[in-house]
Amino acid sequence: MATQSPPTRPLSSRRSTASGKGLSLDLSSLPPLTQPTPPSNTLLLTNLDDLAIFRPDNLQTIRELIAQTAAIHSWAPLKSFRRIIVSFYDEDAAIAVRQIWNGEAILGNVCRVYFGTPTPIDQHLKDQYLALPDAGKLFFISPPPSPPHGWEMKLEDAPNKQVHAEDLADALAKLHHASRSAAPGVETPISPVDGTRQTRSRSSTLLYQPNAHEGASPDLPAICLEDMTDEPSPIEAPKPIMAHTSRPPVELMHHA
Template structure:
């Protein structure tokens, strides 16, 4: 079971700094660091410019608490500086656990289905009789308007292609003429059997 717990780190402070000069100018950084070195000479700083945060690590928890008490909501170069104790988040197990085995039969089916599983019946196919009727009325060379035009949209028209044979003739002539005979497929003769 993964339990998320948050602990307060008594040796670390996080400073929320709105003054961007702390991250770019060495003289401003030196004056910022001197505020905290008065509480602990071994203090260490980590600057996170994109987050506008500075992590301040103390060697003594009492020095960190005193620095927060005196410098929280104080002014630095005309801007307010806020200090918070850093928090570390611990989530249950140190390694990644596999997911719980519920509904994994959909990914890799087991030898037998799970308890209570029933096969769903196939739905009845939907037949659109209006569409079938419209298709049956279409003939070669005719067009059918699917969507009428509006002031903001064009119309959608389906044009049915005509049958183009080698010779051009009417449908009435086509019914009278005999169809060409299909070519006969000649079966390949089996070789004679020789018993050697």
């Protein structure tokens, strides 16, 4: 009995099926596109791994060779970063120096030159320092800043030793009122004083007396300052001490 072999697909159909499936590439893992640094007047000379390059004599030689191409504005060797930062007065000078020194061997190290952050050339000298803070916020600074120009220190007056201030006495003395005698028959009531109470001397100062001025009104009160700090507090009578009776001896109690 003959066996039947499974049917086979033609080669052309398999090719058409494979070509029908589209191929896709995953580009998510690719780093972002980095744009080249635009030209500037600042160059970074990198890959200077030999520390002998940063010897003073070698640095002076490199600077003189670069100065033959363009005038140097600033020169900053950074030994710890293995690079030299040099700026020029325009971008054309930096481009010309980069074309010569990029890929040049310096003491066996291939130098790589890149453009850096532009260095301002025409910046005024005052812009190179930090500006002063707002005058309204200077009290936040500790210690406080220096006083303004022209300020002079003045000594403070001594403490006032008088009972009343002079400006208060002068203001009261300038009050001009028509003097008028007090109404007859008006007496000031006097409170009775206990003669047995102890008293102390108190000082008083008369600041203003209405009768002393012409045309003074009798309704104006006299102003007098009296010291009440020396007044003694009332003393209470001592309480009697109750005497305790001692207990008789025990022997007498047994005989009784």
